Amino acid sequence: xxxxxxxxxxxxxxxxxxxxxxxxxxxxxxxxxxxxxxxxxxxxxxxxxxxxxxxxxxxxxxxxxxxxxxxxxxxxxxxxxxxxxxxxxxxxxxxxxxxxxxxxxxxxxxxxxxxxxxxxxxxxxxxxxxxxxxxxxxxxxxxxxxxxxxxxxxxxxxxxxxxxxxxxxxxxxxxxxxxxxxxxxxxxxxxxxxxxxxxxxxxxxxxxxxxxxxxxxxxxxxxxxxxxxxxxxxxxxxxxxxxxxxxxxxxxxxxxxxxxxxxxxxxxxxxxxxxxxxxxxxxxxxx
Amino acid sequence: xxxxxxxxxxxxxxxxxxxxxxxxxxxxxxxxxxxxxxxxxxxxxxxxxxxxxxxxxxxxxxxxxxxxxxxxxxxxxxxxxxxxxxxxxxxxxxxxxxxxxxxxxxxxxxxxxxxxxxxxxxxxxxxxxxxxxxxxxxxxxxxxxxxxxxxxxxxxxxxxxxxxxxxxxxxxxxxxxxxxxxxxxxxxxxxxxxxxxxxxxxxxxxxxxxxxxxxxxxxxxxxxxxxxxxxxxxxxxxxxxxxxxxxxxxxxxxxxxxxxxxxxxxxxxxxxxxxxxxxxxxxxxxxxxxxxxxxxxxxxxxxxxxxxxxxxxx
Numbered sequence: 001x002x003x004x005x006x007x008x009x010x011x012x013x014x015x016x017x018x019x020x021x022x023x024x025x026x027x028x029x030x031x032x033x034x035x036x037x038x039x040x041x042x043x044x045x046x047x048x049x050x051x052x053x054x055x056x057x058x059x060x061x062x063x064x065x066x067x068x069x070x071x072x073x074x075x076x077x078x079x080x081x082x083x084x085x086x087x088x089x090x091x092x093x094x095x096x097x098x099x100x101x102x103x104x105x106x107x108x109x110x111x112x113x114x115x116x117x118x119x120x121x122x123x124x125x126x127x128x129x130x131x132x133x134x135x136x137x138x139x140x141x142x143x144x145x146x147x148x149x150x151x152x153x154x155x156x157x158x159x160x161x162x163x164x165x166x167x168x169x170x171x172x173x174x175x176x177x178x179x180x181x182x183x184x185x186x187x188x189x190x191x192x193x194x195x196x197x198x199x200x201x202x203x204x205x206x207x208x209x210x211x212x213x214x215x216x217x218x219x220x221x222x223x224x225x226x227x228x229x230x231x232x233x234x235x236x237x238x239x240x241x242x243x244x245x246x247x248x249x250x251x252x253x254x255x256x257x258x259x260x261x262x263x264x265x266x267x268x269x270x271x272x273x274x275x276x277x278x279x280x281x282x283x284x285x286x287x
Numbered sequence: 288x289x290x291x292x293x294x295x296x297x298x299x300x301x302x303x304x305x306x307x308x309x310x311x312x313x314x315x316x317x318x319x320x321x322x323x324x325x326x327x328x329x330x331x332x333x334x335x336x337x338x339x340x341x342x343x344x345x346x347x348x349x350x351x352x353x354x355x356x357x358x359x360x361x362x363x364x365x366x367x368x369x370x371x372x373x374x375x376x377x378x379x380x381x382x383x384x385x386x387x388x389x390x391x392x393x394x395x396x397x398x399x400x401x402x403x404x405x406x407x408x409x410x411x412x413x414x415x416x417x418x419x420x421x422x423x424x425x426x427x428x429x430x431x432x433x434x435x436x437x438x439x440x441x442x443x444x445x446x447x448x449x450x451x452x453x454x455x456x457x458x459x460x461x462x463x464x465x466x467x468x469x470x471x472x473x474x475x476x477x478x479x480x481x482x483x484x485x486x487x488x489x490x491x492x493x494x495x496x497x498x499x500x501x502x503x504x505x506x507x508x509x510x511x512x513x514x515x516x517x518x519x520x521x522x523x524x525x526x527x528x529x530x531x532x533x534x535x536x537x538x539x540x541x542x543x544x545x546x547x548x549x550x551x552x553x554x555x556x557x558x559x560x561x562x563x564x565x566x567x568x569x570x571x572x573x574x575x576x577x578x579x580x581x582x583x584x585x586x587x588x589x590x591x592x593x594x595x596x597x598x599x600x601x
Contacts, residue, residue, distance in 0.1 A: 022421065124298075125305040128580045129572065132538035135555070137572040139562045141313060217430030221542055224432055225557060244546065247436075247444055254440050261433050267427040281378060 014190055016278040022275025037084040044077035048234045059252050067252040075256040078234035081155065085235045089219040094208045099152070101161020102204055106196075108162070110168035120166070123159035131156045131218065138228045138251025141155060146229050149222055154216050160211075168200045171265035201278055209272035213265035221263050236261050291591050299584040306576050310569060311355050315348075364570035368560070374570035378552065382574065383553035388474065388543065389536045391467045393529060396475035397482055401525070404486025408512060411491055419483065432542035435473035439546055442469060443556075452548040470547045474539040478532060485528055490521040515529030523594055530586025534579045 006239055019021040036043060058068045067075050107117040172178055172195075181191050202221075222228035223237025224244070231238060236257055241275040242251030321333045339345055346354075358365070364374035407419045443451035455466035493499065494517055502512050541553030548554075552571050559567035 022424075048565065121301065124302050125309060128302045129308045129576045130534040130537040130539050130579050132553075133572045133575045134542070136560060137310070137313070137558050138569060139567045140563075140565060187564075213428050216434070221430065221432050224542070225545060227560065240432075244436060247440060251440055251445070254436050258433050258437055261430060262428075265428040265430060266425060269424060273424065 002224055013275075013278050017271070017274045020274050020277070022270045026267050026270025028272055029263055030271045031263055033083055033087065033267065036080055037087045039219060040081050040084050044074075044080040046074035048073065048078045048081040048232070059250070067250070067256060073178060075239065075253065079236065079256055079260050082234045082236045082239065085146070085229055085233060086222075086260075089149050089153070090212050090215040091265070093150045093215055094157065095277040096150070096154040097157035097161050097211075098208050099202050101158045102165045103202060105162040105165025105167075106159065106169050106200065109166045109173065116166075119162070123162045126155060126203050127159040128185075129156070132221070135218070135222060136227065139222070144222070144227045144230065146233075149219050149228050157211060157215075161207060164207060165200055165204060167204050169196065172196050172199055174279055200211050206272070206276045206279055209268065211276050212268040212272065216264050216268070217261065236264075288591065292588055295584060295587055297376060298306050299580050303577055303580050306580070307356070307359060307573065308352070310573060311352060314565075314569065315332055324408075330581035345437055359517065359573075361387035364573065365566040367564060367567055369564060370522070373567050377567060378555065378570050378574050381550055381555045381571075384549060385537070385540050385544070385553065387463075387531065388467065388470055388540055388549070388551060391471035392478065394531060395471060396478035397525070400479045400482025401445070401486055403479065403483040405490065405513065407487040408490035408494065411487075416487075419487075423480040423483040427477050427484070428480075429477055431474045431477065433545060434476050435543045435546040438469050438473055446461070453550070465545075466549070470543045470549055472518055473543050473546070477539075480527060480533075480537070481528060481534075485524045489524045493517045493521040494519075509540065520594075526589055526593070527586055530583040533582035537575050539577060 014027075017027055060067050104119050104123065108116040111119075126134075134156055135149075138152050139148055178191060178195060181195055186195075187263060218239065219228055220235060220237035223235040224240045225237075228237055229235045239257035240254060240261075243255075243257050246253055322338050362375050364378065366372065367374055367377055383521050403419055403423065405420060410416055439451055449469050455463035455467060457463075489566045490513070494512075499512055499516060502516050503509075507516070524593045537552075540551060541556065543549070544551040544553040545557055556568055556571045559571070561564070574581075
C-alpha cells in the first residue's frame, strides 16, 4: 500500500467536510470571513472612520447597506474592517495557546514526576480564574489594547490545551507503535517529531477550531465593554457598544453588529465540528 | 471516599492559595509604583502613605505576601479607594444579585437541556434528533452578550414586554423574578445547547450497556429504562458540566449585568475599572475565582460519590 500524498489527504478531508451540509456551510462562512478580512480595503465602500454627519443614524439603504452610526460612518464598512480585527485577535491567540499548551503538556507528560505535578498545578491555577474576570483584572492593570486581548485569551486557554496534550502524550508513550519504534532504535527526536507531534497536534487543532468562536466572542465582548480595541478601530464589539448606547433611537446599529458576530461564531462552530468528525470520528457527538 | 475528598479539597485549597499569590504577583509586577496604580490618579500623599503602611510596601516582599495572606484569612480584601468602606462588604453586597442570576440560568437551562437531550437520545438518528443537534450547536455558539443585546432589543425596546433595567424592587419577589427573565435567558441559552448535547451523548452511551440490554430483555418499559435505569449513570456528566458552568456563567453574567443595567459583581468590576478603583476590582476577581474553585470541587466530589470509579483517578 502506498502512502497517499499530503495534498490528497487534505483534498479527501475537505471533500468529507463539504459532504456534510453544515460543514459546507461553516466552511463557506469561514472562507468568506477570511477573504473579507484580507480584502477589507477593497470591499468596504467607505473609509471606516469617514465622518458624514449629515447622513448619521440612517437605516439600511443602497448607499449604506447596514445604515450609518451616530457620526455618519458607514456601518457596513466598519463591520467589514472589523472582520480583520476579529481574526487578528482570534488566530494568534488560539495559535499561541495551542503552541504553549502543547509545549507544557508534553513536557509534563515526558518530564519528571515533580515537573508534571508543578506544571499541572500551574495550569489549574490559571484555570481557576473565570476567563472574563481574569481578562478584566489584566485589562484594569495594564490597560486595554489589541495585544492585551490576545495575551489574555492565550493565557486563559493554555490550560485546556496543556491538559489535552498531556493526556494525549501519555497515551501515545504507552502505545504499541511507539514501543515498536523504540525497539527499532529510533532516536528520541525522531519519535518525538515524526510520530508523536503529528498525533498530538491533530487533536489540539480540532480543539483550536472549536475554540475560535469563543475567542471571537470574547474579543467582541471586551470591546463592547470598552476594554478591548480602542476607537476608532472598528471591532464588532465597538459597533455593538455604539448600538447599545443608541438602542432606543435606532435598532440598526445593534443588528449590524450582531450579524457578523453570529455569522462568525456559527460558521467557525459548524466548520470546527465537521473538521472534528472527519479527523477524529471517536470524538463525534461528545459535545 | 474520605481519602479522595481530602485530596480533592487539599488540591482546591492549594489552587486558591496559588491564585491569590498570582494575583499578588500581578499587582506587584506592573511597571511603576503599585500605590499609584492601586489608588489611581486621585491619590493624595496621605492616602499613599496609609496604603504603603497597610500593604507594608516598605517591608521586604515576603513580609508583604504574608500580610496579604493574613488579611485575606481575616476576610479583609482592603478598602475602597473612594468611600474607604471595606471591599469585602461591597463585594458581598453585590454577590447575591449575580448568584441569583446564575442559579436562575442554571435552573431553566438544565431542565430544558435535559428534556431536549433525553428527547434526542430516545429517538437517535431521526429527523427530530438531527434538528435538535443543529439547534443545540447554534445555541452553544451564541455568545451571551449578543443574545442579551438581541433580547433587549426585541422584548424590551421593541415589544416592551419585559423590563430593560435593574433587578427589581427588593423584597418584591414577583418583580424580581420578572427582572430575571431576560438576563437569565441570555446567559442560559448556550447552556441549553451544551447540556442537551452532553445528555444525548451520555444517555446513548449508557443505553448501549449490558444492564440496559438485560432490562430490555426482561420487558421493562422503555420510558422506565430511560428515566430510571439509564438516568442514574447518564446524568453524571451533567453534574460535572454544571460545576464548570459556574465559571462560564460568572463570565457571561458580567456582560448581561451591563446590558440590562443589573446590579451584581460584573457591574461592580466594570464600574470599578472605569473609576480605577483597583482594590475593588481585585477583590471581586478573587471572590469570583474562589466561587469557581469551590463549585468545581463540589461537582467533582458529588461525581465521585455517585461514581466510585472516579475516586481512583486522583
